[in-house]
Amino acid sequence: MALETTVIQNKLSDKFGDKVTGFTQVHDIFTFEVDSASMAEVMGFLKEDAVLRFNFLTDLCGIHYPDSEKDRQFAVVYHMHNWYDNVRIRFKCFLNGDNPEIETATNHFLSANWQERETYDFYGIIFKGHPQLKRILNMDEMTSFPMRKEFPLEDGGRTDKDDRFFGRTPDNC
Amino acid sequence: MSNSSDIKIVDAPEGFEGNGFFATKLDTVVGMARANSLWPLPFATSCCGIEFMATMASHYDVARFGSERMSFSPRQADMLLVMGTIAKKMAPILRQVYEQMAEPRWVIAVGACASSGGIFDTYSVLQGIDKIIPVDVYVPGCPPRPEQILDGVMKLQDLVRSESVRRRSSPEYQELLASYNIS
Amino acid sequence: MSDLLLPPEHRYAEEIKKRQNEDGSELSILNLGPTHPATHGIFQNILLMDGERILDGEGTVGYIHRAFEKIAENRPFYQITPLTDRMNYCSAPINNMGWWMTLEKALNIEVPKRVQYLRVIIMELARIADHIICNSVLGVDTGALTGFLYVFQYREKIYEIYEEICGARLTTNMGRIGGFEREWSPAAFKKINDFLEEFPAIWTEFENLLSRNRIFMDRTIDVGPISAEKAISYGFTGPNLRAAGVDYDIRVMQPYSSYEDFEFDIPVGKSGDTYDRFCVRNAEVWESLSIIKQALAKMPEGPFHANVPDYYLPPKEDVYTNMEALIYHFKIVMGEVPVPVTEVYHPVEGGNGELGFYLITDGSRTPYRLHFRRPCFIYYQAFNDMVKGQMLSDAIATLSSLNVIAGELDA
Numbered sequence: 001m002a003l004e005t006t007v008i009q010n011k012l013s014d015k016f017g018d019k020v021t022g023f024t025q026v027h028d029i030f031t032f033e034v035d036s037a038s039m040a041e042v043m044g045f046l047k048e049d050a051v052l053r054f055n056f057l058t059d060l061c062g063i064h065y066p067d068s069e070k071d072r073q074f075a076v077v078y079h080m081h082n083w084y085d086n087v088r089i090r091f092k093c094f095l096n097g098d099n100p101e102i103e104t105a106t107n108h109f110l111s112a113n114w115q116e117r118e119t120y121d122f123y124g125i126i127f128k129g130h131p132q133l134k135r136i137l138n139m140d141e142m143t144s145f146p147m148r149k150e151f152p153l154e155d156g157g158r159t160d161k162d163d164r165f166f167g168r169t170p171d172n173c
Numbered sequence: 174m175s176n177s178s179d180i181k182i183v184d185a186p187e188g189f190e191g192n193g194f195f196a197t198k199l200d201t202v203v204g205m206a207r208a209n210s211l212w213p214l215p216f217a218t219s220c221c222g223i224e225f226m227a228t229m230a231s232h233y234d235v236a237r238f239g240s241e242r243m244s245f246s247p248r249q250a251d252m253l254l255v256m257g258t259i260a261k262k263m264a265p266i267l268r269q270v271y272e273q274m275a276e277p278r279w280v281i282a283v284g285a286c287a288s289s290g291g292i293f294d295t296y297s298v299l300q301g302i303d304k305i306i307p308v309d310v311y312v313p314g315c316p317p318r319p320e321q322i323l324d325g326v327m328k329l330q331d332l333v334r335s336e337s338v339r340r341r342s343s344p345e346y347q348e349l350l351a352s353y354n355i356s
Numbered sequence: 357m358s359d360l361l362l363p364p365e366h367r368y369a370e371e372i373k374k375r376q377n378e379d380g381s382e383l384s385i386l387n388l389g390p391t392h393p394a395t396h397g398i399f400q401n402i403l404l405m406d407g408e409r410i411l412d413g414e415g416t417v418g419y420i421h422r423a424f425e426k427i428a429e430n431r432p433f434y435q436i437t438p439l440t441d442r443m444n445y446c447s448a449p450i451n452n453m454g455w456w457m458t459l460e461k462a463l464n465i466e467v468p469k470r471v472q473y474l475r476v477i478i479m480e481l482a483r484i485a486d487h488i489i490c491n492s493v494l495g496v497d498t499g500a501l502t503g504f505l506y507v508f509q510y511r512e513k514i515y516e517i518y519e520e521i522c523g524a525r526l527t528t529n530m531g532r533i534g535g536f537e538r539e540w541s542p543a544a545f546k547k548i549n550d551f552l553e554e555f556p557a558i559w560t561e562f563e564n565l566l567s568r569n570r571i572f573m574d575r576t577i578d579v580g581p582i583s584a585e586k587a588i589s590y591g592f593t594g595p596n597l598r599a600a601g602v603d604y605d606i607r608v609m610q611p612y613s614s615y616e617d618f619e620f621d622i623p624v625g626k627s628g629d630t631y632d633r634f635c636v637r638n639a640e641v642w643e644s645l646s647i648i649k650q651a652l653a654k655m656p657e658g659p660f661h662a663n664v665p666d667y668y669l670p671p672k673e674d675v676y677t678n679m680e681a682l683i684y685h686f687k688i689v690m691g692e693v694p695v696p697v698t699e700v701y702h703p704v705e706g707g708n709g710e711l712g713f714y715l716i717t718d719g720s721r722t723p724y725r726l727h728f729r730r731p732c733f734i735y736y737q738a739f740n741d742m743v744k745g746q747m748l749s750d751a752i753a754t755l756s757s758l759n760v761i762a763g764e765l766d767a
Contacts, residue, residue, distance in 0.1 A: 027461060027700050056588060059701070059712055061727040077714070079701060079729075086609055090701065111591025114737040118767075122425070137418035137766055138297060139262050146296055146426060153423070153430050154294050216391060218398050218420050219763045220445035223489070224526055227515075230508035260766075263398065263419045266390060292438060295423040316445075316526050 003051070003085040005030045011052060015045060020091075029079075029090045036093040039076075040103040046080055046089070047108055054080040054089065057109040060116065062123040066097075066149045073097030074125055078105070095125060104130040122147035183209055200338050207251070207277070208333040209239040211326070214250035216270060218257030221284035221316040225256050228319040238326050247273040252329065253306075256316075258286035259299045271306045272355060276341045279333065281325050282308045285315040307349055383411065386748070390419045396493060397762035399755070401739070408747050413740045417733075421766045428726040432691025433459055434533070436726065441527035443728065444764040447486035447707035448528045449478045449518070454704035456531050457612055458713040462700045463533070463667065470658035471535040472614040473651045477548065478521065478530065479613070479704075480644040480651075484555075485514045486707030487595075487637040487644075490759035494634055495566055497756040498575040503562045510558050513551050520544040534668045535661025545652075552649060563638055576631040580742045580754025587628060590741075591734040594709025596758060599636045600628030606705040618650045630750075630757040637759075667693050691721040708732050708759055732764040 005023075008030060012020045019035040020042065034042045046054040059079040066073060074095040081088050093102055104127040105112035116127040117136040124145035127133055135142065144151055186205055188197030213235070217225055229235045229243065244250035247270045259267055271280070282302050285291030288311045290300035302308060309332055312325035340346055350356070389400040398420055403413040424439050431439075440451035453475045460467060488511050492504040515525040521544050522530040522537070531537065566572045582592070584600040597604055603622045607615040623639035625632030661668055665684050674681035687693060697719045703712040712729030736758065743751040 026698065029701055031699075057591060058703075058710065059714060059727070059729040061714065061725075063716065063725045077727075079712075079714070083604060083609075088701070109591065110586070110589040111734050111737070114733065118733070135418075137421040139418075146423065149429075151296070151426075153296065153426050155290075155296055155298070155300055217396070220442055220527055222396070223445055226489075227508065227512065231505040232509055232512045258420050258422055260419055260421050262421065263390070266419070270391060292442075293422045293427070295427060297421045297423050318525060 003082060003087045005087075008052060008087075008089065011049065012042070012045075016042060026090075029088050031090045031092070034091045034093050036076075036095050036102050039078075039093045040105065040107065042091070043078065043080075043105055043108050052082065053084050054082045054087075056081040056083055057105065057111055058088070060105065060112055060119065062119040062125050062147070063092075064123055064148050068097075070097050071095075074100040074123060076102055076119065076125060100125040101128055102126070103128050106130055121145070124148070200336075201334075203338050204334040204336055207336075208330040211238075211240050211252045211279070211330065211333065212242055212244040212250050213240045213252045213254050213326075214244050214247055214270070214274070216253060216255045216267065218259065218263065219286070221256035221287070224316040224319055225254065225283065225322060228322045233319040233323065235323065235326065238323065238330065240326065247271075248275060250274055251277065251279060252326075253278065253280045254283055254322075255280065255287040255302050256283040258291070258293055259302050260297050261299050262297070264299050264305050267302060268305050268355075277333075277336070279309045279329055280306060281310045281312060281329055283312045283322055283325065284317055285313060288313065291315055305353065306355070307353060388751070390416070396756075397760060397765075399736070399760065399762070399765070401751075403748070403751070405748065408749075410743050410746055410748060410751060412744065415736070415739055417736070418766050420762050422763075424728065424767045425726055428723055430722060432721050433693065433695065433723065434688070434691070436723070437531070438527065438529050440728075441529055442763055443730065443767070444486070444707060444711070444732070444761045445526055446489050446759075446761055447482035448526065449482040449530050450486075450704060450706050451711065452528060452530045453479055453613070454702065454706070454711055455713055456533060457704065458700055458702035458715055459533055460662075461702050462698050462715055462717060463664075463695065465534055465662055465664055465667070467534055467662045468658045468660075469614065469656045471660060471662065473617075473655050474536060474540060474660070475531075475613045476615065476618070476651045477648050478518075480647045481514050481517060481548070481551075483644045483707055484641050485511055486759070487641050488514075490707075490757070491566075491634055491637050492562070494576075494630070494753065494756045495572070497752050498572055500566060500569070500572060503565045506558060506565075507562050510551070510555050513547070513555070517544060517547045517551065520547055532661065532668055534664045535659070537669075539660045548648065548652065552645060552652075556645065559638075559641060567635065567638065573631060575749075575753055576634060576757070577629060578627070579630040579750040580746060580757065581627050581629040582738060582742050583628060586738070586741070587735075590738040592709065592738070593731050593735070594706065595636045595640060596628075596633055596735055597709065598622060599625035599632035601626055606703050606710055610703065612702070612704060617654065618647050620647050630753050633757040693721070695719060695721075703729070706731060708761065708764070709735065728767065730764045730767060732758075732760045733767070736760050736765055 009023045019038045020032055022033040024031050046052050058081045061077055063075040072094040075092045077092050079090050095102055116130055119125050120133055121135045121137050186197050186201035188195055215225055227233060282288045287302050290298050310325050310329045312321055314321050384405050386403045386405050388403055390398040400416040401413050404411045427439060428436050437452050437455055440455045441448040443451055488507050492507045495503040518528050519525055521540055522528050582600055584602050587597050587600040601624050603624050605622045620643045623636050625636050669688055670681035670684050675685045695717050697717055699716045701712055701714045703710045709731030711731060714727040715723055716725040718724040743754055
């Protein structure tokens with residue numbers, strides 16, 4: 001029998017109360033928000049519970065919302081997948097803009113290791129308890145976090161591009 | 174062995190021919206020899222590397238142009254083929270490989286990324302390898318077809334054929350290397 | 357360029373050296389990559405070696421980081437397909453189709469059955485092309501060049517089919533929102549049929565060359581094994597997971613593009629070693645051929661694109677003569693298409709596993725955030741675990757059989 005979303009919602013609400021909120025169905029995936037302080041606990045529950053059995057961490061990534069209020073400027077999104085009942089869920093943890101910190105998921109899934117490093121590399125989100133949190137894709141010497149919205153896409157050092165021909169003001173990069 | 178008679182042999186350079194002798198310039202003989210045995214060093218990083226795989230495989234067969242032997246050691250290579258995006262993280266390594274190559278050395282930038290950064294005008298991508306090493310031939314395309322890569326090799330052969338044996342010790346060449354901080 | 361940095365091996369070597377001192381024995385450090393000829397693709401592994409045996413290692417990636425996700429946030433939706441091409445360039449059409457399906461999910465577009473079948477055909481061709489590269493190059497890495505030269509001829513035939521359909525060979529940029537840019541020509545179908553006729557003999561020959569070859573078996577059996585449990589924890593998907601004995605395949609778990617209409621088996625291995633990965637890929641090629649045959653046989657009649665004028669470019673002759681078409685054309689080319697505020701995750705079974713697109717839109721002309729779940733990136737982190745205790749030459753075979761595509765790995 002397939003795992004109903006109401007079962008997921010009830011189980012989580014019973015166990016974690018108001019730390020788990022905002023249950024909605026977005027397209028084909030059941031989505032909710034988790035208080036960032038209890039992320040690891042919730043993930044462990046989702047994985048170990050005999051009914052929920054979300055045995056696979058599909059994806060982990062960050063998002064930057066610079067225009068939101070201070071406490072919700074960063075989000076880490078987790079996609080989990082229950083292979084037994086073939087149900088996917090997605091949950092988000094919102095983090096503080098000045099001090100984005102969240103617990104690591106590496107204790108539950110080995111695959112979280114590099115994905116968290118990538119998220120750190122892109123957004124500067126600190127994963128507490130991560131075995132080796134350092135940059136992965138960019139150079140170690142880099143000081144900024146390129147996926148933050150304020151970071152420019154283009155290489156600032158280019159001299160062969162005349163901005164006038166691209167309909168742009170010169171100081172756009 | 175093939176018995177067909179249409180095997181092409183490189184034409185003799187210009188010179189004076191007589192009974193039992195042939196005289197020409199040293200430059201042209203050396204150029205001819207070099208041009209027809211360019212050992213490529215494939216520096217493949219991404220998509221263009223897959224097209225190069227096709228170029229060196231059976232269908233296109235780069236060996237027809239005297240590049241039979243892929244040299245994976247920079248020490249024994251003449252022609253550095255840079256195929257694919259060079260990220261800034263990769264730049265020092267590419268440069269090190271170039272520095273390890275012995276003179277005379279030639280470089281082909283295969284594909285848009287190696288030539289100019291291509292569609293990846295981003296913070297992490299080197300905007301053309303000519304920012305760090307001198308390039309002889311640029312092959313456009315994203316990725317170029319194997320025919321284009323072969324055309325690039327042939328263009329380079331033309332350059333090599335006509336290159337003076339003294340070019341590498343000329344002040345102009347030294348100046349070029351110095352402008353890239355390569356000693 | 358004064359800001360060039362020292363090659364990174366100098367930095368990471370220190371970390372491993374510390375372990376060496378504690379141990380006290382005579383160990384050595386080997387820097388494999390990033391441009392090692394045997395690692396086609398640019399990965400660096402600093403290995404701690406006891407003679408020929410690998411004790412530990414650390415992988416460094418990012419040598420071809422091109423900032424796909426950052427570019428995607430700055431491009432209109434239809435300009436993102438060229439980025440997906442360049443991610444897993446061995447099987448670009450799967451990425452293209454995956455991206456279009458993600459968008460169609462976000463926009464609630466239903467595509468005609470015929471388009472779905474055509475997509476299945478092109479995706480399976482791409483899977484074959486992908487597996488041809490992986491398996492033949494695994495042969496090259498274990499010393500068998502012949503197979504590579506045989507099958508690459510037929511990879512060219514797949515390229516010719518791509519060319520007939522979209523005009524490009526490798527980075528295809530194929531399709532549009534709602535379907536294909538044009539009807540497939542009779543020549544394309546002829547080429548596919550020819551391929552289906554000729555390829556099985558070649559693939560059988562290739563299998564005969566390698567799969568029961570004593571040397572090849574010795575080089576690959578029990579090399580780089582991984583248990584099913586560990587593979588799942590490491591986030592393995594695709595052929596590499598199936599080689600470990602788990603029959604997880606998105607095409608069956610969450611059928612997209614009408615995969616539910618076709619009969620096919622999911623080949624699984626047992627021990628998750630290099631040989632099993634080779635065999636699973638081999639078997640998958642046969643399944644793909646069978647799927648293509650079924651799709652051709654069952655091909656329904658119908659249009660080659662959905663009727664969605666907001667997103668699908670009108671025919672060029674209409675643009676010149678018809679006001680409405682001109683407006684649509686202009687809006688689509690400028691990227692001003694109506695996109696709802698939503699978020700979707702859409703997985704497809706890529707050449708290497710679950711290729712996922714996580715798209716967040718905010719109603720503007722570009723995605724607010726687009727994250728690619730890149731299977732290579734996620735499973736490559738298991739590499740050090742897999743080669744621990746193995747010989748150096750086994751590490752090469754293992755890496756080759758994992759089919760790690762640098763472009764996908766480094767985003």
